[in-house]
Amino acid sequence: MTLAIDTLPNGLTTDEARQRAARAYALDRAHVFHSWSAQAEITPMTITASQGSHVWDGEGNRLLDFSSQLVNTNIGHQHPKVVAAIQEQAATLCTVAPQYANDARSEAARLIAELTPGDLNKVFFTNGGADANEHAVRMARLHTGRYKVLTRYRSYHGGTDTAINMTGDPRRWPNDHGTSGVVHFFGPFLYRSHFRATTEAEETEFALAHLDEVIRLEGPSTIAAIVLETIPGTAGIMVPPPGYLAGVREICDRYGIVFIADEVMAGFGRSGAWFSVDHFDVTPDLLTFAKGVNSGYVPLGGVAINSAIAETFAHRPYPGGLTYSGHPLATAAAVATITAMRDEGVVTNAARVGEEVIGPGLRDIARRHRSVGEVRGLGVFWAVELVADQSTREPLAPYGSSSAALNETVAACKSRGLLPFANFNRIHVVPPCTVSDDEAREGLEILDAALDVADSHV
Structure with a gap:
């Protein structure tokens, strides 16, 4: 995980960002009612800044946003x-x-x-x-x-x-x-x-x-x-x-x-x-x-x-x-x-990165990880289907829920500097359409390492 050592893109120092994040988190827990959640069981990440394909959390850590938030920041953050x-x-x-x-x-x-x-x-x-x-x-x-x-x-x-x-x-x-x-x-x-x-x-x-x-x-x-x-x-x-x-x-x-x-x-x-x-x-x-x-x-x-x-x-x-x-x-x-x-040719970039970087990268990952059942997608819109058994295709998390295996895999992504999109037994690879080749490769390398955690549950 990359640690901001000077200032964030919004001009705040890391210390200032941490102070604001602490206050934001306290107020969130006191007053904000979150969607799709049991309110007492969540610990939402605080986001203090964003730029391009990255966000910064409440501790000043920079994460590569492979979720595009809710798959919507197609043009990237703060264009x-x-x-x-x-x-x-x-x-x-x-x-x-x-x-x-x-x-x-x-x-x-x-x-x-x-x-x-x-x-x-x-x-x-x-x-x-x-x-x-x-x-x-x-x-x-x-x-x-x-x-x-x-x-x-x-x-x-x-x-x-x-x-x-x-x-x-x-x-x-x-x-x-x-x-x-x-x-x-x-x-x-x-x-x-x-x-x-x-x-x-x-x-x-x-x-x-x-x-x-x-x-x-x-x-x-x-x-x-x-x-x-x-x-x-x-x-x-x-x-x-x-x-x-x-x-x-x-x-x-x-x-x-x-x-x-x-x-x-x-x-x-x-x-x-x-x-x-x-x-x-x-x-x-x-x-x-x-x-x-x-x-x-x-x-x-x-x-x-x-x-x-x-x-x-x-x-x-x-x-x-x-x-x-x-x-x-x-x-x-x-x-x-x-x-x-x-x-800026953003749609062309999304198609090319998918065809030349993400698609081949995910197929290579699938060949090397026994927890991967299938990878599929187009452009910057991909899913990695995780399974407990490749032959039976038993999902690594049950339909409609999560599992310790998935939670640990997502945590491994975050600890290495990647913010993933996860749902049930899948991790979706959905960075901004503006993602660069190097950023896409960096994200895939982090995902590759995190999938060792998923493999340990297979």
């Missing part, structure tokens, strides 16, 4: 052009009600519409990804006059009411009373195939047949939308096999179902393309985004809408809105982020 844009916008127009047009929101919508595929040319701005998915579903239901929504197991769509019920992981369970209109199905995941497929072609064929059967048994005329993370993120970064998303598109067209692509985590360069649907030559009817649109510098999400659904609300009021829809500070940050990503 000067984005920080400057927020400052400039704050000096011009800090806030304005959403019924008024303003430069920042209009330009952000134009830039996003340039990037989205097909005729997804209208943008409804939200505060984040969960409410983007909420509103996309509302639009689909009103457009079709149907209510049911189909989503896959092993997915995450957000923590609000409809979004958490769409989610296909255990966080849904305490919130699911079977009244949301959501039906879950099995998506493709060859390593743990529900269909006992042995090839990607079989997995695609069987998964599409299963989805079609679910639709026919539920009643096609009752289903408003199919919502899919283009590449599921928190659930495991399972890149869909060739032909799967095109098959879902065909099924939706056949039954008049709205296809919603959730690109909240997978979008804006994360997989080495502006949107992950670009890898598969598929155009959804609605596309939701957040996170990487401005790297989370100011909360922002949205729904990109095709012409047919937009026309539904041309003369019929859309019954939904938010006080901060298209907030000028957030959309100014989005304009600066997209512009900087274009000018």
Whole structure:
């Protein structure tokens, strides 16, 4: 772990940062209620500064951020052009009600519409990804006059009411009373195939047949939308096999179902393309985004809408809105982020680092560690599946939980200067899209060493 010996990027000395961190931690424990946590059982890390691909903890230690926080700092921490844009916008127009047009929101919508595929040319701005998915579903239901929504197991769509019920992981369970209109199905995941497929072609064929059967048994005329993370993120970064998303598109067209692509985590360069649907030559009817649109510098999400659904609300009021829809500070940050990503070749960098550094590095790690069952991903969007037994594929931590083996492995990463993203039996390799080759190699070397701890439990 690298210890800051002089000053942090924010100008604080290490001693000053430690003092502030101690106060922040004490106040946090006294007053802050954390998400997804048993409050008395957590000891949150204090972050005092960040820059590029690194963060500094409360002790002044620098860590390489291989989590991109919640897989959202795609342009890295404290990008000067984005920080400057927020400052400039704050000096011009800090806030304005959403019924008024303003430069920042209009330009952000134009830039996003340039990037989205097909005729997804209208943008409804939200505060984040969960409410983007909420509103996309509302639009689909009103457009079709149907209510049911189909989503896959092993997915995450957000923590609000409809979004958490769409989610296909255990966080849904305490919130699911079977009244949301959501039906879950099995998506493709060859390593743990529900269909006992042995090839990607079989997995695609069987998964599409299963989805079609679910639709026919539920009643096609009752289903408003199919919502899919283009590449599921928190659930495991399972890149869909060739032909799967095109098959879902065909099924939706056949039954008049709205296809919603959730690109909240997978979008804006994360997989080495502006949107992950670009890898598969598929155009959804609605596309939701957040996170990487401005790297989370100011909360922002949205729904990109095709012409047919937009026309539904041309003369019929859309019954939904938010006080901060298209907030000028957030959309100014989005304009600066997209512009900087274009000018600096950030999406190309993410694709290249994934292909030349992370992918080969992880495959080499997998060959040398008996705790690694599979590595998979694209761009700077990778998962390392950890197992107790490679032959049986028993997870190193149970579904929906953690284990001593995983906790010790994550601790080993942190002690060596790497901040990982871990979920269940996986460690995700998800650095900023701006990560350098040397930083990516450094992170992989730390992960390689930490996996010796995981191996000791196998």
